[in-house]
Amino acid sequence: MDKEEVIALLERYYEGTATAEEERRLRRFLLAADVPEEFAAEQAYFQALAAARRRPAPALEERLAALVDERLGGGEHRMRRMPRAMRRTLPLAAALLAGAFLYFFVATQRPRDTYQDPRLAWHETRRVLLYVSEKLNEGTRTLSYLDELSLPAREMQKVERATAVLDRLPLLQFPAPEEEKRGKSPEKRTNQ
């Protein structure tokens, strides 16, 4: 690799635009034995990086898994003991829980109050309720007028109801002595 190329690669490396292949070439060059004197600083830096890069200890993964198992008291065994029904319903429960949370966030969202000042809100509320009240009364006024029109008819109904009761009253009275002798019922008398 010539000097210009090394400088260009170093620039790209420090800018963070060098590709993995370019980095590898640069590392190979700087970690070699015959590096020109002018790249001594870079060589020291790359050598330090190479020394710092440590490989994980052999069988680390297995050892970690064993440690976890030990701490959990045989985690895998415990997982196997979980009932099948529970394993099946668990995702459903989780989904329902997530749904419930979403529901509370979405459905219970209420609009914000238009007024922050209670006095302004009071005036608007009063104005609106009066408007509603007025319109409501306009409708019921017509109804009460119709009610007034039908008043004689309703009064007549009352009279009829009262006379119907009165008609039944003679049944409770004692029959007149002569009529009793003749065997006439008071009902027949009233009908005559």
Added chain:
Amino acid sequence: MNNKMTILAMLLALLSLQGFAQKDPVERIFERFSGREGYTTVYISSKMFSMFSEAGIDDPEFNALMHDLRSIRILAADKGGTQGPDFLDMVGRELPANVYEELMTVTEPGQKVKFLVREEKGKIVELLMVVGGSDNVLIDIRGNIDLKKISQLSKAIRIEGLDELEKLDNGKK
């Protein structure tokens, strides 16, 4: 298998959520016009109602009426604004007739006012007043609604007004 179950469960949960989270038709109408040019929306909550008495507003009768209400919402088309849909038509089209019962319709020259109520366990929990024609207004009142109390409100104001007039007349004499 387990992954399939999870996906299925999630889908089911989302579907059920969609049903749950669906807002009622009146709320949807308000949301549709909220913030739209040419329309004014107002929302006053029960929290604000409870602040009326705290704010030193001395009207016990009115404040007692407010105590039973949960919210008031107003949607009004600005006069002279863009010609939008008629709220009367919209309500008739979008509100389920088995939920919102028509209380009465007041027809005046150039204006039609319709009152609709929604009942729950025999109590009116929502009163909807829709004005169509020269004005285009939708007023939604929720809570434990006593129509008699609301109706008496304007009567009481009228009496108060007459009293004031009488006082003025007496003052002149």
